[in-house]
């Protein structure tokens with residue numbers, strides 16, 4: 043394979059300015075992540091200690107194999123929502139290694155409002171279950187939750203993608219033969235009682251863990267019966283009398299050990315094979331990506347400069363290099379796994395769309411995972427291009443990406459606007475994972491363009507009524523709020539808070555994250571994929 047030769051002047055002023063700006067963004071990201079992991083009220087910390095419980099981090103430290111990677115999922119979900127303190131939507135989740143096996147871990151944080159489940163918490167749990175199902179990863183649940191966050195119960199309970207879906211998915215996962223192990227480390231109340239009940243293995247900590255359909259306050263209100271949580275649904279009750287729980291644990295540390303032991307006995311999984319070779323680092327330091335990405339999202343740059351800092355040995359076999367130049371695609375290896383990778387070098391034209399369609403279908407036929415690096419303002423527009431059939435050529439790409447059955451991974455490295463988001467495997471196209479860089483922006487279109495569209499619509503209305511166009515101060519009144527809302531709702535933090543992605547990445551970590559994600563995806567079979575496609579409009 044050829045080696046990409048970087049054209050970047052790492053001693054130049056532009057590089058330095060870009061680097062410093064991305065450094066700021068990454069430092070801010072790290073500060074936000076630290077806050078999400080650590081900011082807990084004194085009262086909650088004290089209460090956790092009084093109860094003799096470990097923190098979520100301590101639980102994870104005991105559960106996961108030492109010195110193994112941890113790919114956290116949506117650590118900034120719900121950021122800025124509710125009272126601004128429901129960090130990670132009240133849970134920590136990620137893909138880690140337990141007894142040598144890749145697993146998905148989902149843990150309630152009892153130090154955030156008693157581990158109660160907010161609407162975004164439901165969304166995050168459902169997302170984790172989807173990841174578990176798509177990648178055939180055993181799911182380990184560390185439950186410690188006061189159940190539904192009652193003031194928002196109408197947003198959690200009734201709809202098809204609300205709380206009930208979690209238990210529905212558990213049944214489906216069981217049918218799919220995906221192991222589910224639950225550690226009961228605190229309350230599993232009401233619907234929450236089904237999390238252990240519907241798992242294959244239940245570990246139950248005495249003294250703190252309790253499972254019941256109605257807690258003591260509800261029992262008192264409904265029947266007048268006075269009963270403690272331990273007497274109603276503690277480990278002795280469920281391990282000795284009801285049979286709901288399977289393994290009796292003395293404390294959190296013992297529970298984590300039992301979960302490890304159970305995981306070790308799970309049937310082994312033959313991972314899918316994609317072509318591999320020995321991994322080697324890129325020739326260029328991945329951290330140089332900080333200096334490659336221009337400060338302004340609208341400034342074009344060559345996506346090969348990113349590939350050179352992601353790919354093993356900076357090697358890349360480019361497909362149709364001279365055709366459809368605004369879409370760069372080809373084959374490479376990341377941490378030893380062969381992938382097909384596509385990146386934008388401008389808007390998508392008919393030729394670049396057709397090239398992408400062919401490349402995606404080739405990778406799908408050959409069983410090669412696909413990686414999309416999105417930096418896209420959309421498909422080309424205008425009279426000439428409509429006549430040339432851009433809509434039908436764009437459709438072919440959207441069709442190919444929808445029907446591709448190999449694992450797909452998307453990183454939004456800059457702009458993600460309009461139908462470009464679709465063709466380049468946005469969230470709606472079921473990539474196994476999707477991440478944003480901190481500089482990324484997402485929306486139907488950029489704020490400036492949206493503002494121009496609205497002003498133009500208004501002027502057309504006025505023209506139809508025989509009136510003059512809007513005066514400049516009225517134009518400003520229309521433009522400013524739409525530009526502001528596009529900025530507020532189009533930035534990476536808004537996206538990640540809403541779980542439109544699986545997390546914001548330091549661009550320098552992209553290669554490692556992709557390596558972990560491709561590895562995790564290979565737990566699911568590539569053999570019996572329902573390959574093929576529907577009708578292409580020619």
Ligand code: COA
Nearest residue numbers: 089155156158187188189190191192193229231232233257
């Ligand atoms: N909805 C909304 N808020 C809840 C809640 C719920 N279901 N359960 C607990 N909280 C809040 C508390 O009001 C408290 O808020 P504050 O920090 O602002 O004062 C915080 O969560 C912690 O609760 P607290 O009772 O002080 O902590 P704890 O560690 O002693 O106990 C629980 C935690 C979860 C065991 C206990 O709060 C409880 O039993 N909650 C009710 C559980 C229940 O019956 N849920 C039914 C819903 S399906």
